[in-house]
Amino acid sequence: xxxxxxxxxxxxxxxxxxxxxxxxxxxxxADWPVRFVAGSGVLSFLVLLLAASGLVYPTTFAILGVAxxxxxxxxxxxxxxDGARNWPTASIKNILLFVIFIVYxxxxxxxxxxxxxxxxxxxxxxxxxxxYLREHGFHxxxxxxxxxxxxxxxxxxxxxxxxxxxxxxxxxxxxxxVALVWQMWIWGARHGMAWVGVCGAALxxxxxxxxxxxxxxxxxxxxxxxxxxxxxxxxNWAEDRTAGLLPVIGILAGFGYALKYTGWVCVAxxxxxxxxxxxxxxxxxVVAGFAFLLVAPWLLKNWMWMHNPLAPFFNSYFPNPxxxxxxxxxxxxxxxxxxxxxxxxxPLAATVHGGLGGILGPVFLLAPLGLAALRKPLGRQLWLAxxxxxxxxxxxxxxxxxxxxLPFVALAMAMAFTALPGMxxxxxxxxxxxxxxPVVAKLLPTGYWRLAITPWRDAFHLRDPERYFDNxxxxxxxxxxxxxxxxxxSSVLTFKAIPDAYTSRRILVDWESAANQVAVRIFQxxxxxxxxxxxRLRFTFPxxxxxxxxxxxxxxxxxxxxxxxxxxxxxxxxxxxxxxxxLTAHPFPWTIQDAFDNSPVTFWSxxxxxxxxxxxxxxxxxxxxxxxxxxxxxGDQYGVRLELEGETADGTWERLADRPVVSDGGPYLxxxxxxxxxxxxxxxxYILCFQxxxxxxxxxxxxxxxxxxxxxxAGGATLYKLP
Amino acid sequence: MPALRFFRFHNxxxxxxxxxxxxxxxxxxxxxxxxxxxxxxxxxxxxxPEQRPSLSLPSSLPxxxxxxxxxxxxxxxxxxxxxxxxxxxxxxxxxxxxxQFYLPRVPRxxxxxxxxxPDQTFAQTGPVEVTIHLNGRExxxxxxxxxxxxxxxxETPWEWLRPDGIxxxxxxxxxxxxxxxxxxxxxxxxRVGFVx
Numbered sequence: 008x009x010x011x012x013x014x015x016x017x018x019x020x021x022x023x024x025x026x027x028x029x030x031x032x033x034x035x036x037a038d039w040p041v042r043f044v045a046g047s048g049v050l051s052f053l054v055l056l057l058a059a060s061g062l063v064y065p066t067t068f069a070i071l072g073v074a075x076x077x078x079x080x081x082x083x084x085x086x087x088x089d090g091a092r093n094w095p096t097a098s099i100k101n102i103l104l105f106v107i108f109i110v111y112x113x114x115x116x117x118x119x120x121x122x123x124x125x126x127x128x129x130x131x132x133x134x135x136x137x138x139y140l141r142e143h144g145f146h147x148x149x150x151x152x153x154x155x156x157x158x159x160x161x162x163x164x165x166x167x168x169x170x171x172x173x174x175x176x177x178x179x180x181x182x183x184x185v186a187l188v189w190q191m192w193i194w195g196a197r198h199g200m201a202w203v204g205v206c207g208a209a210l211x212x213x214x215x216x217x218x219x220x221x222x223x224x225x226x227x228x229x230x231x232x233x234x235x236x237x238x239x240x241x242x243n244w245a246e247d248r249t250a251g252l253l254p255v256i257g258i259l260a261g262f263g264y265a266l267k268y269t270g271w272v273c274v275a276x277x278x279x280x281x282x283x284x285x286x287x288x289x290x291x292x293v294v295a296g297f298a299f300l301l302v303a304p305w306l307l308k309n310w311m312w313m314h315n316p317l318a319p320f321f322n323s324y325f326p327n328p329x330x331x332x333x334x335x336x337x338x339x340x341x342x343x344x345x346x347x348x349x350x351x352x353x354p355l356a357a358t359v360h361g362g363l364g365g366i367l368g369p370v371f372l373l374a375p376l377g378l379a380a381l382r383k384p385l386g387r388q389l390w391l392a393x394x395x396x397x398x399x400x401x402x403x404x405x406x407x408x409x410x411x412x413l414p415f416v417a418l419a420m421a422m423a424f425t426a427l428p429g430m431x432x433x434x435x436x437x438x439x440x441x442x443x444x445p446v447v448a449k450l451l452p453t454g455y456w457r458l459a460i461t462p463w464r465d466a467f468h469l470r471d472p473e474r475y476f477d478n479x480x481x482x483x484x485x486x487x488x489x490x491x492x493x494x495x496x497s498s499v500l501t502f503k504a505i506p507d508a509y510t511s512r513r514i515l516v517d518w519e520s521a522a523n524q525v526a527v528r529i530f531q532x533x534x535x536x537x538x539x540x541x542x543r544l545r546f547t548f549p550x551x552x553x554x555x556x557x558x559x560x561x562x563x564x565x566x567x568x569x570x571x572x573x574x575x576x577x578x579x580x581x582x583x584x585x586x587x588x589x590l591t592a593h594p595f596p597w598t599i600q601d602a603f604d605n606s607p608v609t610f611w612s613x614x615x616x617x618x619x620x621x622x623x624x625x626x627x628x629x630x631x632x633x634x635x636x637x638x639x640x641x642g643d644q645y646g647v648r649l650e651l652e653g654e655t656a657d658g659t660w661e662r663l664a665d666r667p668v669v670s671d672g673g674p675y676l677x678x679x680x681x682x683x684x685x686x687x688x689x690x691x692x693y694i695l696c697f698q699x700x701x702x703x704x705x706x707x708x709x710x711x712x713x714x715x716x717x718x719x720x721a722g723g724a725t726l727y728k729l730p
Numbered sequence: 731m732p733a734l735r736f737f738r739f740h741n742x743x744x745x746x747x748x749x750x751x752x753x754x755x756x757x758x759x760x761x762x763x764x765x766x767x768x769x770x771x772x773x774x775x776x777x778x779p780e781q782r783p784s785l786s787l788p789s790s791l792p793x794x795x796x797x798x799x800x801x802x803x804x805x806x807x808x809x810x811x812x813x814x815x816x817x818x819x820x821x822x823x824x825x826x827x828x829x830q831f832y833l834p835r836v837p838r839x840x841x842x843x844x845x846x847x848p849d850q851t852f853a854q855t856g857p858v859e860v861t862i863h864l865n866g867r868e869x870x871x872x873x874x875x876x877x878x879x880x881x882x883x884x885e886t887p888w889e890w891l892r893p894d895g896i897x898x899x900x901x902x903x904x905x906x907x908x909x910x911x912x913x914x915x916x917x918x919x920x921r922v923g924f925v926x
Binding site: 541543545584585586587588589590591593596597599600601603604605606607624626668669670671672673674675676677678679681709711712 | 773774775776777778779780781782783784785786794795796797798800801802819834836837838839921923924925926
C-alpha cells in the first residue's frame with residue numbers, strides 16, 4: 008500500500024505537470040521533457056498560490072491534478088517529440104549505453120523509493136514540506152532561514168508528498184533527471200549529433216553527484232533540467248521566432264529562480280538572449296513579465312515576513328531582526344572555500360576526493376578537452392551557457408552547485424570526444440565503471456555524500472525502515488525521540504540539525520535564525536561560560552545633568568559587540584528605568600530592550616562585526632543627573648573600543664568619557680536557572696544535548712541548577728525539558 | 731534601436747526614446763527614492779521592557795559571594811592580609827589573608843579561586859601549601875609544587891557555610907617570600923569566591 012501511495016504521488020505529480028505543460032506549450036513544442044519541465048513551473052506556481060491561500064489539502068491537489076489532466080486531453084494530444092521520431096538504431100554501442108542507463112536509473116529509482124535519508128532532504132526540504140501540509144499552507148517562519156529560500160521545488164514536493172510522503176518527493180526530483188537526459192538526447196538528435204547527445208547525457212546521468220542528488224529530495228538536478236530546457240527553447244525560438252514560446256521561456260526562467268536562488272541566471276540568460284536576438288521590447292517584456300510572475304511571490308513572501316525580499320541574503324541592504332549580517336558573512340565565506348586550502352584544489356575535490364560534498368566523477372577532469380568544441384558554433388553556445396549557468400559557482404563551491412552547468416560541459420566534452428572514433432564510447436564506459444557505487448565508495452572517505460545500492464526490500468518498504476535509517480540516517484532516532492517524548496506544538500532547541508522531516512515538532516537549529524543563535528548563546532554562556540557577562544565596563548565622569556547618553560563604538564575588527572545590561576548611576580545609585588525612557592541602537596536595534604531588562608542572561612548584539620558608527624543610545628525622557636554608566640557584557644570583546652557621549656540640558660552633545668575602566672564582575676549565582684527560564688520564556692520547551700557537545704556534561708551533572716528534567720535519550724542525545 | 735523607438739505619436743512625430751521618457755525617468759526616480767529610504771538608518775526607538783528579578787545581591791550590601799581583584803569594590807571583601815593597593819586585576823597576599831562574603835541560599839556552591847605563584851617568589855619559597863579555612867574551620871590543604879597560575883575549585887557543603895549571612899575565608903600559605911618593603915608576600919590572587 009505504501010509503495011502504491013509513493014508511486015501514485017510521484018506519477019500523479021509528473022502527470023499533472025506534464026498536462027499543465029501541454030496546455031501551456033500547446034503546439035509550439037511536442038517534446039515531453041519541455042512539457043514536463045515547463046508544466047512543473049506552472050504546477051509549482053499553482054501550489055504556491057494554494058499554499059498562500061491556506062488550501063493545501065490532498066483533495067485540492069487531486070482536483071487540480073485531475074482537472075489539468077482532463078483539460079489537456081492526453082488521449083487526443085499525445086504525440087511523439089521531434090527527437091522521438093529518430094530512435095537510435097540497435098547498434099552495439101547504443102545497446103551498451105542503453106543497458107548502462109537502465110542499470111543506473113534502476114539504482115537511482117531504488118534509492119529514491121527508499122525512505123529519504125539525504126542531509127537536506129530529510130531536514131529542511133521535506134521538513135518544511137511536511138509542515139506546509141500539516142498547516143495547510145504557509146505561515147510565518149522566522150526561525151529557519153531555509154524557509155526564506157525560494158521553494159519552487161518544495162511546492163512540487165508538497166504536491167507529491169500529500170499522496171506519497173517522502174519517497175514520492177524524491178521520485179519527482181528523479182523525473183527531472185529523466186527529462187534532462189531525454190532533452191540532451193533530443194538536442195543532439197536535432198543537430199544531427201544524436202551520439203553526442205547520448206554520450207553527454209551519460210556523462211551527466213552517471214555522475215555520482217548527479218545520481219545521489221537526483222534520487223533525493225533536492226533541487227539541483229531540477230535546476231539543471233530547467234536550465235537546459237531553457238537553452239533548448241531559446242535555441243528553437245531563435246530559429247523560428249514562434250511567439251508562443253516566449254511565455255514558456257519566461258515561465259521556465261522564473262521557475263529557475265523559484266527552484267533555487269542561484270537560478271536567477273536563468274532569468275538573466277533568457278532576457279539577455281531574447282533581447283540580443285530580437286532587439287524588441289515587446290518580446291523582452293513578455294519573457295520578463297512571465298518570469299516575474301514566478302519570481303515575485305517569493306520576493307513578496309520574504310518582504311512581508313522577513314523584511315527582506317532576498318532573505319536570508321543581502322541583509323546589509325535589507326536589515327532585519329531575523330538573520331544577522333555576521334551570520335550571512337560567515338556563511339558565505341565558508342561556502343566560498345569550504346575546508347580547502349586553495350581554490351586550485353577544486354578540480355580534484357569536485358571530481359575525485361569529495362572534499363566539496365561529493366564527486367562528479369574522475370572523467371570530468373577531462374572537461375578542458377571539451378574546449379575543442381569551441382571550434383564549432385554549437386560548441387561556443389554550449390560553453391557560453393555553461394559559463395552563464397555556472398556564474399554563481401564561486402559563491403558556493405559545493406560540487407552539486409556544478410550540476411546546472413554540467414549538461415553543457417558534458418555535451419561539449421562529448422562533441423570533442425566524438426571527433427575520435429570510439430573515444431566517446433570509451434570515455435562513457437570508463438565513466439560508468441568509475442562511477443559504480445562500490446567504486447565511488449573506495450574513492451570517497453566515509454562521511455561524504457554518495458550513493459549506495461539500496462536493497463530492493465528497503466526500496467519497496469518490505470523491511471522495517473528502522474534498519475535502513477540505522478545505516479543511513481544516524482540522527483533519525485533523535486527525531487523519533489522528539490516525536491514520542493514531547494507533546495504536539497513543542498519547540499526543541501538543538502545544536503545539530505536533526506531530520507525534522509520525521510517529526511512534527513518545531514526544531515530550532517542553532518544557526519538557522521538570529522533568534523536561535525541568541526538562544527544558543529544564552530544557553531552556552533550558562534553552560535560553558537562562552538560570552539558569559541562577567542565583564543564590567545565602567546564610564547565615570549563628573550556629575551552632569553543629561554537628557555540622553557550614547558555609547559559609541561569606534562574600532563574596526565572581527566569582534567561582535569554585545570551588551571547584557573546597561574546601567575546609569577548617580578552618586579552610586581542606579582537610575583530606575585522609567586517608562587519615559589527611549590532606547591535604540593545602531594545597528595540591530597530590534598533587541599536593544601534585552602540590554603535594559605535587568606537580566607544578565609539576555610543581551611543586545613550588533614549582529615555584525617564592529618566598525619565605527621555603531622552606538623547604543625538612551626533618551627531619558629527628561630533631564631537626569633548622572634556620573635557613571637556601566638556596561639555588563641562578555642569580558643572577551645577585546646577589539647571593541649567605546650566612548651561615552653551625553654546630551655546636556657541645553658541639547659548639545661558632549662563627550663563624557665574617552666574610555667571605560669574594565670573589570671571582572673565574576674559569575675552570577677542562579678545563572679543556569681535564569682538561562683533555562685529565559686529560553687522557556689522565548690518559546691523553547693526542550694533542549695537536545697549530544698554526548699559529544701562541550702556543554703552536555705554540565706547539563707547532565709547540574710540538572711538541579713538548571714531546573715531541567717531528562718525526558719529521554721536516543722542516538723547519542725539526551726532530551727531535556729526546560730522548567 | 732527598435733527597442734528605444736517602441737512608441738510613436740499619432741501625428742507621426744517621434745516620441746523620445748522609451749528609456750528617456752518622462753514616465754521611465756519618474757519611475758526610476760521613485761524606485762531609487764524608495765530604495766534609498768529603505769536603506770536609510772532611521773532610528774527605531776523602544777521603551778524599557780518589564781524588569782526581571784535581579785540575580786545580583788541587593789545593592790545595599792557592600793559585598794557579595796565572589797570578587798575579582800579588578801573590581802573597584804574589591805576592598806570591601808578584604809578583611810586583612812593583603813597589600814593595601816590593588817595592582818590592577820590582581821593583589822598580593824601577605825601571610826594571613828582573610829576575605830568575607832555574603833552567601834545567598836542556593837542549592838549548591840563551589841569555592842573557587844584563581845591564584846598565581848610568580849617565579850621570583852617561588853624561587854625563594856619552593857613548593858607552597860595553602861590552608862583554606864571557611865568560617866574558622868579548616869576546609870582543605872592544597873600543595874602547589876610549581877609556579878604559575880592555578881585554579882582551585884571544590885564543592886562546599888552547606889554545613890560549612892552560613893546561608894544568607896557573612897562568611898569568612900582565610901587562605902594561609904605555609905611559606906612566604908620577603909617583599910621589597912620588608913613585607914612578606916604569599917601569592918597573587920586574581921579572583922575568589924563562591925560559584926554554582
